[in-house]
Amino acid sequence: MAQYEDIEAYRKYGSEPFFPHHVLRQAIQFLAVFALLVLLASLAPGPMLPKADPFDAPANVKPDWYFLSAYQFLRLTEKLSFLGQWVPRVLGVLVQGLGAMAVWFLPFWDRNPERHPSKRPLAIRVGIGITFFLLAMTLWGHFS
Amino acid sequence: MTEEKTPAEEPKRDASVQKREEFEKRTVFTEMFNLFSLVGFLYGALDERLSVQEGMQRQFGKPVWFYRTRLENNLLACLGGISFLFYLFQVVTGVLLLMHYRPTTAEAYRSVVDITNHVPYGWLVRGIHRWGANLMIVTVLLHMMRVFFTAAYRSPREVTWVNGVLLLVFTLAFGFSGVLLPWHQLSYWATSAGTDTLSAIPVVGEGIKYFVRGGATIGQLALTRFFAFHVVILPGLMLMFLVLHFLMIRRQGISEPL
Numbered sequence: 088m089a090q091y092e093d094i095e096a097y098r099k100y101g102s103e104p105f106f107p108h109h110v111l112r113q114a115i116q117f118l119a120v121f122a123l124l125v126l127l128a129s130l131a132p133g134p135m136l137p138k139a140d141p142f143d144a145p146a147n148v149k150p151d152w153y154f155l156s157a158y159q160f161l162r163l164t165e166k167l168s169f170l171g172q173w174v175p176r177v178l179g180v181l182v183q184g185l186g187a188m189a190v191w192f193l194p195f196w197d198r199n200p201e202r203h204p205s206k207r208p209l210a211i212r213v214g215i216g217i218t219f220f221l222l223a224m225t226l227w228g229h230f231s
Numbered sequence: 232m233t234e235e236k237t238p239a240e241e242p243k244r245d246a247s248v249q250k251r252e253e254f255e256k257r258t259v260f261t262e263m264f265n266l267f268s269l270v271g272f273l274y275g276a277l278d279e280r281l282s283v284q285e286g287m288q289r290q291f292g293k294p295v296w297f298y299r300t301r302l303e304n305n306l307l308a309c310l311g312g313i314s315f316l317f318y319l320f321q322v323v324t325g326v327l328l329l330m331h332y333r334p335t336t337a338e339a340y341r342s343v344v345d346i347t348n349h350v351p352y353g354w355l356v357r358g359i360h361r362w363g364a365n366l367m368i369v370t371v372l373l374h375m376m377r378v379f380f381t382a383a384y385r386s387p388r389e390v391t392w393v394n395g396v397l398l399l400v401f402t403l404a405f406g407f408s409g410v411l412l413p414w415h416q417l418s419y420w421a422t423s424a425g426t427d428t429l430s431a432i433p434v435v436g437e438g439i440k441y442f443v444r445g446g447a448t449i450g451q452l453a454l455t456r457f458f459a460f461h462v463v464i465l466p467g468l469m470l471m472f473l474v475l476h477f478l479m480i481r482r483q484g485i486s487e488p489l
């Protein structure tokens with residue numbers, strides 16, 4: 088049988104056997120998610136728009152909500168096109184690309200050993216700031 | 232002087248060993264596996280060579296951490312698991328949709344209308360697939376936020392985070408490629424505009440755009456490519472990274488409460 092190096096931590100914080108306890112917990116979550124999906128799908132099933140027509144561009148095409156913030160940011164940088172044709176796209180792509188890279192490699196440059204939110208105020212503020220920025224861009228994209 | 236253990240020490244150590252053994256025995260899996268091997272269902276030469284049974288028992292016997300200390304730790308730590316549940320729902324409903332979907336520009340729209348209006352419970356399967364796709368993105372983003380705000384990405388969990396960002400990218404790529412498949416006005420024009428922004432990437436952008444679309448504009452080749460990507464390449468690719476994600480969590484345990 089397995090040897091648990093971290094048996095002390097299990098004692099301290101609590102643990103449960105994978106089977107049946109954890110599996111049972113998962114089963115309950117499964118049923119809840121399933122019920123929610125059936126409910127939502129019944130109340131609002133997928134609509135069917137007109138068939139694609141390559142010769143008839145609709146007036147106001149927007150991406151799905153999860154791409155709206157990136158899309159709106161690109162449109163925002165278009166306002167800077169008086170600086171040159173290349174500015175908006177390169178700036179929009181560069182800023183977002185670098186931002187994504189920064190998030191991707193976050194654990195390698197955020198070396199603050201503290202974990203409690205009250206001891207890493209800058210990180211928490213930046214995190215909340217980015218969250219609200221993305222939310223605002225999404226809403227703006229939605230309503231513009 | 233080498234001394235044997237005094238009788239007073241002996242029962243104490245025995246008690247803790249016994250306690251642990253008792254804990255391990257609580258998993259009913261031992262009995263289930265014994266039953267399986269008795270029937271000869273899964274085990275035989277294969278198990279003798281690969282120790283499948285031992286590996287499985289070890290995995291299922293290992294307890295799962297969770298924190299009795301704080302309720303919110305428990306609830307927030309469910310978000311990753313719920314994301315995975317959505318992945319499973321997407322796979323199952325996706326396979327069901329696949330039984331009726333026809334990936335050609337002439338037929339795709341018709342087949343989705345058929346699924347919605349004629350196939351028994353087709354509307355439900357399609358509805359679940361659509362809702363599941365959107366809710367999965369929500370839960371993955373929330374899961375990412377919980378990991379960020381509890382600083383759970385720190386060493387030794389860097390790999391889990393880096394790998395997790397890839398999972399987010401795959402989830403978004405699922406949404407992007409899935410939108411084209413019903414071949415309605417929005418799928419066509421949103422995908423046109425979306426792939427158009429690819430050309431903003433310096434140097435290689437135009438090439439990528441041409442490759443993704445399979446030509447200068449969206450057509451049959453684009454649909455075929457998006458279809459292959461959405462139903463074959465992405466699910467498999469994502470599963471590999473999900474397994475890595477879970478193995479890391481299983482090995483290291485979830486991060487300690489704050």
Ligand code: HEM
Pocket residue numbers: 307308309310311312313314315318371374375378383384388391392393394395396397398399402473476480484485486487
């Ligand atoms: C389909 C997407 C994903 C699935 C199914 C998934 C699943 C899970 C599960 C089940 C856990 C166990 C603890 C928990 O649920 O909170 C976990 C932990 C973790 N996930 Fe994910 N995850 C996904 C995406 C992500 C993303 C986008 C990130 C970050 C960018 C991420 C980073 C992490 C990290 C660092 C942990 C360890 C947390 C800790 O030890 O406290 N995951 N994931």
